[in-house]
C-alpha cells in the first residue's frame with residue numbers, strides 16, 4: 001500500500017508542534033517541535049520513528065515507543081515562516097523525504113471556532129479571516145493558530161489545509177446547556193455562552209470506546225473524563241456532545257493543574273474591591289496560579305501523590321478537592337444522560353492515575369458503576385476495561401490521540 005502522508009500542525013504563539021502520519025496505516029512517521037520563536041536562540045527538535053512504531057493505539061498519549069532518532073538544533077528562528085523552513089530542512093536531512101512523499105493534506109488544530117465552525121473546515125482566505133475574527137473569544141490561542149496556518153500555507157502551497165476546531169464537537173449542545181443565565185442582550189452582544197473545548201479528544205475517545213466494546217456509537221450514553229494539565233468532562237449521547245464542563249473559556253469546570261475551574265464569580269468582585277486586584281491579576285490568579293498548583297504548590301499530580309505519602313496536608317486537601325469536583329460532575333452527567341453505558345478516562349492524569357479514577361467513581365455503586373481494583377491498578381497500557389464484569393457501566397482507560405483524530409478529519413475533508 002502506498003504512503004498517504006498527512007501533516008498535523010499545533011501552533012502556539014512562540015512555538016509549534018508537528019506530526020507526520022501515514023494514513024494508510026495511521027502510523028506516526030515523524031514528529032517535532034519548533035520553539036522559542038522570536039527569541040535570540042530557538043530550538044528545533046525532530047524525531048523520526050522506526051517502521052514498527054504504532055502511535056494509533058496502545059501507547060502513552062501521543063508518544064510512540066520505538067524511537068529511531070531525535071535531533072535537536074539550536075538556532076535563531078525569527079518567526080513562524082522561518083520555523084517552517086527549519087522544519088523542512090529537518091525533513092530533508094533526517095527524513096522521511098517530503099520531496100518523495102509530500103503531504104496530501106495539512107491539518108491545523110484551531111482552539112476556537114465560535115458558533116460558526118461546527119465541523120473540520122477547508123481553509124480558504126475567508127476562513128482565515130473568520131479565525132482571526134474569533135480571536136476576540138480566544139486572544140491567546142487563535143492568533144497563534146493563524147500564524148501557523150499562514151506559515152504552513154506558504155511552506156505547502158499545493159496541499160489542502162484543514163482547520164480542526166477544539167470547540168466543534170460541542171456545537172451539538174442544546175441552548176439549555178450552553179446558555180448562561182445572565183442578561184440575554186448583554187450575552188448576545190458579546191457572544192457570551194458556553195462553547196466547550198478538548199472536543200477533538202472527547203470525539204476520539206468516545207469513538208474508540210464504542211469500537212472497543214463493539215457497539216454502535218449511536219446506541220451509547222458515554223461520559224469522557226479528559227484529565228490532563230487542562231481537564232474537562234463531557235456527556236455524550238449517541239456520539240453527540242450534550243454537556244461539557246468547560247464553558248466560555250477553558251477555565252470553567254474541573255479543578256486543573258493551574259486553573260481553578262468552577263468558582264463563585266463574586267469572589268472576583270471581592271478580590272477587586274477589597275484586595276485591589278486588577279482584571280489582569282485575577283486572570284493570572286485563576287488561570288495560572290490556582291488548581292493543584294495554587295492548593296499544593298505543584299500542578300503535577302505525581303508531586304501531589306508524593307506529598308500525600310509524605311503526609312503533606314496541603315497535598316491531601318488538593319487531592320480531595322480535585323476528586324470531589326470529579327464526583328460532582330460524574331453525578332451531574334449521569335443525571336443529564338439518564339445513566340451511562342461507558343465512562344472513560346484519558347490524558348496524562350486519566351491514563352496514569354488509578355487513585356484519581358477510583359476516587360471519582362467510588363460512590364457510584366448505586367448507579368451500577370463498579371471498579372475492579374486490580375484492573376484499575378494494572379500497569380498495562382492501551383485501551384482497557386477497569387470495571388468488574390458485573391458492573392452495569394463499563395469503565396475504560398482510553399489513550400487519547402488528538403493528532404491522529406486531526407489527521408483523520410483532515411484527510412476526510414480533503415477528499416470530500
Ligand code: AMP
Nearest residue numbers: 228229299300301302347348349352353
Ligand atoms: P497532559 O496535559 O495530558 O499531557 O497531562 C499532563 C499531566 O498528567 C501532568 O501534569 C501530570 O499531572 C499528569 N501525569 C502524567 N503522568 C502521570 C503519572 N504517571 N501519574 C499521575 N499523573 C501523571
